[in-house]
Amino acid sequence: MGIKNEMKIEFMSKSQNEAFARIVIAAFVSQLDPTIEELADIKTAVSEAVTNSIIHGYEGKNGYIKMIARLLDDDTVEIEVIDEGKGIEDVAQARKPLFTTKPELERSGMGFTIMETFMDSLDVYSELGKGTKVVMTKRIRRS
Amino acid sequence: MGIKNEMKIEFMSKSQNEAFARIVIAAFVSQLDPTIEELADIKTAVSEAVTNSIIHGYEGKNGYIKMIARLLDDDTVEIEVIDEGKGIEDVAQARKPLFTTKPELERSGMGFTIMETFMDSLDVYSELGKGTKVVMTKRIRRS
Amino acid sequence: IGEIRRYLRDNNSIRVSRSLRDIAYKALQARDRLIAKNGREPNISEIAKELELPREEVVFALDAIQEPVSLFEPIYH
Ligand SMILES: Nc1ncnc2c1ncn2[C@@H]1O[C@H](COP(=O)(O)OP(=O)(O)O)[C@@H](O)[C@H]1O
Numbered sequence: 001m002g003i004k005n006e007m008k009i010e011f012m013s014k015s016q017n018e019a020f021a022r023i024v025i026a027a028f029v030s031q032l033d034p035t036i037e038e039l040a041d042i043k044t045a046v047s048e049a050v051t052n053s054i055i056h057g058y059e060g061k062n063g064y065i066k067m068i069a070r071l072l073d074d075d076t077v078e079i080e081v082i083d084e085g086k087g088i089e090d091v092a093q094a095r096k097p098l099f100t101t102k103p104e105l106e107r108s109g110m111g112f113t114i115m116e117t118f119m120d121s122l123d124v125y126s127e128l129g130k131g132t133k134v135v136m137t138k139r140i141r142r143s
Numbered sequence: 144m145g146i147k148n149e150m151k152i153e154f155m156s157k158s159q160n161e162a163f164a165r166i167v168i169a170a171f172v173s174q175l176d177p178t179i180e181e182l183a184d185i186k187t188a189v190s191e192a193v194t195n196s197i198i199h200g201y202e203g204k205n206g207y208i209k210m211i212a213r214l215l216d217d218d219t220v221e222i223e224v225i226d227e228g229k230g231i232e233d234v235a236q237a238r239k240p241l242f243t244t245k246p247e248l249e250r251s252g253m254g255f256t257i258m259e260t261f262m263d264s265l266d267v268y269s270e271l272g273k274g275t276k277v278v279m280t281k282r283i284r285r286s
Numbered sequence: 287i288g289e290i291r292r293y294l295r296d297n298n299s300i301r302v303s304r305s306l307r308d309i310a311y312k313a314l315q316a317r318d319r320l321i322a323k324n325g326r327e328p329n330i331s332e333i334a335k336e337l338e339l340p341r342e343e344v345v346f347a348l349d350a351i352q353e354p355v356s357l358f359e360p361i362y363h
């Protein structure tokens with residue numbers, strides 16, 4: 001699949017950068033001329049992934065989060081959110097609805113479920129002590 | 144000077160990415176709660192720098208443009224726009240108002256002058272055949 | 287003239303956060319108008335055209351307000 005456009009961004013694992021990442025992805029994807037709803041879905045999914053890297057990956061400590069986005073020829077956007085944080089022991093378990101390792105932070109355990117629901121595909125790669133990569137795609141359907 | 148926040152982005156030298164770069168910098172700098180005018184100044188300066196990399200640096204060919212932004216402790220934003228394009232032979236001459244090497248494209252020759260006027264500082268580093276780096280700063284003054 | 291100058295000065299010191307919210311509300315109004323007119327969700331470029339703003343500006347502004355969150359409902363309710 002050919003690439004129409006690509007960007008890579010790196011930012012610090014600070015909570016204010018969650019809003020920043022959302023705007024960056026929205027501005028980039030706007031090149032595919034989505035609806036407000038499609039954009040809201042993508043922003044919500046990216047928020048969840050970035051929040052996970054901040055809270056679970058780096059556990060509030062300093063680190064860098066990378067986000068890569070590609071606009072493919074068929075109007076699919078492919079988004080990767082990558083951290084070099086603590087990693088996930090059991091990805092299959094982590095992806096289950098309501099599963100959370102931080103109930104004390106009032107986490108809902110619905111982050112991965114939201115990403116899965118709002119995007120067309122979700123892949124999660126993780127290694128303990130190395131970090132986590134989340135890859136999501138969504139096709140923007142022209143009306 | 145301490146750094147409050149930092150981001151690095153890389154995008155393709157496509158004209159549609161000029162609007163994208165403007166929003167990325169606007170979203171990042173909005174963390175300092177600037178006025179509309181301050182933000183418009185910064186967006187215009189970034190537009191000029193990115194346009195230069197697309198038109199002069201890569202001359203419309205494919206390449207990557209890097210933008211780095213830092214929010215410093217004193218509410219100064221420092222922005223670097225970097226390309227690995229053809230470079231500038233004589234930077235002092237290039238910075239002069241009305242100087243342009245592309246009059247045929249109806250370039251005004253005012254890009255560097257605009258960056259200098261709208262920002263608090265401008266530095267330009269360039270090497271022929273290697274590329275160009277523009278460094279600009281602007282302090283956001285709380286009222 | 288003093289009046290105009292004061293207006294300009296006041297206007298210039300408006301924080302971005304406020305102007306973004308103004309644009310966002312206009313964008314949502316434009317969206318409603320377009321839905322009424324065309325009977326479907328408008329694309330971001332159609333809204334941007336109504337407001338005479340770049341698409342990117344519109345999506346930036348939209349982030350400044352609570353967006354319609356109907357999509358959350360099936361999950362949280
Ligand atoms: N980037 C990450 N790094 C480390 N662990 C993660 C990461 N993302 C998710 N996890 C793990 O997966 C679990 C489920 O994530 P999620 O579905 O978003 O729910 P929640 O964030 O509410 O806990 C988290 O509780 C955490 O243990």
Ligand SMILES: Nc1ncnc2c1ncn2[C@@H]1O[C@H](COP(=O)(O)OP(=O)(O)O)[C@@H](O)[C@H]1O
Binds near residue numbers: 197226242243252256
């Ligand atoms: N990134 C760049 N790479 C190569 N040359 C550049 C770059 N930026 C500026 N220049 C040179 O400096 C000149 C002046 O730039 P500028 O003041 O922006 O005017 P204009 O873009 O209208 O020509 C350009 O005509 C070009 O020769």
Ligand SMILES: [Mg+2]
Binds near residue numbers: 051052107109110
């Ligand atoms: Mg989560």
Ligand SMILES: [Mg+2]
Binds near residue numbers: 191194250253
């Ligand atoms: Mg120029």
